Amino acid sequence: MDDRKVEQEALDWFTRLQDIEATEADWRAFTDWVAASPRHGAAYDALERLWVDLDAVEGAVEPSPVTPMANPANDDARPRRRRGWLYPAAGAVAAVALAVALWPRMADQGDLYRTTDQPLTVRLADGSNVQLNRHSEMRVRLARASRHIVLADGEAAFDVAHDAARPFVVEAAGREVRVLGTAFDIVSHDDAFSVEVERGVVAVTARSATAPVRLTAGGRVRQVGDAAAQVDAVDPGAIAAWRSGVLVYRAATMAEVGQDLSRYFGKPVIVSASARELRFTGALRIADEKTMLAQLRDFAPVTIQAGPAEVRLTSPGEG
Numbered sequence: 001m002d003d004r005k006v007e008q009e010a011l012d013w014f015t016r017l018q019d020i021e022a023t024e025a026d027w028r029a030f031t032d033w034v035a036a037s038p039r040h041g042a043a044y045d046a047l048e049r050l051w052v053d054l055d056a057v058e059g060a061v062e063p064s065p066v067t068p069m070a071n072p073a074n075d076d077a078r079p080r081r082r083r084g085w086l087y088p089a090a091g092a093v094a095a096v097a098l099a100v101a102l103w104p105r106m107a108d109q110g111d112l113y114r115t116t117d118q119p120l121t122v123r124l125a126d127g128s129n130v131q132l133n134r135h136s137e138m139r140v141r142l143a144r145a146s147r148h149i150v151l152a153d154g155e156a157a158f159d160v161a162h163d164a165a166r167p168f169v170v171e172a173a174g175r176e177v178r179v180l181g182t183a184f185d186i187v188s189h190d191d192a193f194s195v196e197v198e199r200g201v202v203a204v205t206a207r208s209a210t211a212p213v214r215l216t217a218g219g220r221v222r223q224v225g226d227a228a229a230q231v232d233a234v235d236p237g238a239i240a241a242w243r244s245g246v247l248v249y250r251a252a253t254m255a256e257v258g259q260d261l262s263r264y265f266g267k268p269v270i271v272s273a274s275a276r277e278l279r280f281t282g283a284l285r286i287a288d289e290k291t292m293l294a295q296l297r298d299f300a301p302v303t304i305q306a307g308p309a310e311v312r313l314t315s316p317g318e319g
Contacts, residue, residue, distance in 0.1 A: 003043075009033070010043035110141030110148070116266075119243075127161035128168070131243055135263050142166075154263060155187045157198075157240040174207040175223070184215075185240040191225040192259045198239040204229075247284045254278040254302060258313055261296075265289050265311065272314040275302055 013030050034041045113122055113130075114137045122130045125142055132138060136154020141147075144166070149158075151172040160168050160179050168179040172188035182200035187193065195204050197219045203212040204221050206229035213221050213229065218236045223229040234250075241248040247260060257280055258271040264286065282299045284292055293311065297304050305312040 003039075006037075006039050006043045010040065010046075013044060110139045110150075112139050113137070115154070124161075126163060126166070129159045131157040131240070133157075133242055133263070135266050151186055151188050153189055155185065155189070155242070157183075157185045157243060159183045176205040176212075178203040178205075178212065189259060189263050192222075192256075193224075194220060194222040196220045196234055196239045198236050241283075242286060245286050247286060249280050249282055249284075251279045251281055254280060254300065254313060257296070257300070261292065261311065264292065268310045270310055270312050272312070272318060274315040274318055275313050278302065278315065 115132050115134055119134055120132045133155035137152040139150045147166050147168040149170040160182050170177040175193055177195055179202055183198040184202050185196045197215045197217050199217050201216050203214050205212040206223045208226055218233050220234045221229050221231050238248045255271050255276040258269040262269040278301055280300045284295050293304050302313045303316055
């Protein structure tokens, strides 16, 4: 297969997966296509990098859309050949990005959502759903050329409505998550940051990173402070299990458990140096502090000291 044909197929896939009507079957077929040849993945990644790199155009509010909008709901549902307006060289695409840059920013800062002891489900005007976890805060700004979220603190699970003409971007503590797919979970609290992809594709730019990391379903990226970001795999079925009232851990460090509990309790959970790397596998039912600590005491190899201002987790026998 010549390079031109591979590039054309990559372009067709990119356009198809940005469509609001893309299905799970489409994603499975795309995965099979990528696995069929290393050239396929390389061609798709090159196209995707061009899409992400448009964000670097000076003065741009958001990257230019590089796929046509989906057909209106009342349009003819029969399959049709897509228009080829993506075919011009990169310079022409960049010109589109510059045109978008002329669109004014919204003067207001958007809508603020904040939770305390209960989660909150928010349905955005574009059809996206956000489940904001306890003790979390986010600000939402929807414009005609972009959808912009700032997760100031906490955790949120996103199920994003496809809109190829309006990129969906989440900022969190100097990191950026750009949606190329649909469902994912973000944690940003203190120095800890993580993204887990439940369905679809996202591009994550970690703090101080020079290029984004592309994650597909089951992919996770984690970063603490300015340390190098770590990429690994998780069970997509267990992502954002908190929505069902449980916290699920598989060989998680006690430091990670402590970070989660500090968000749920609204006060510091301090893990001693000797206990930070202890591993915990299990599930904690989300409840009040006393109940959750009792569960942890029963199943985790730690000693717990709970006070009004903080909780301390130490190794058994530690003085």
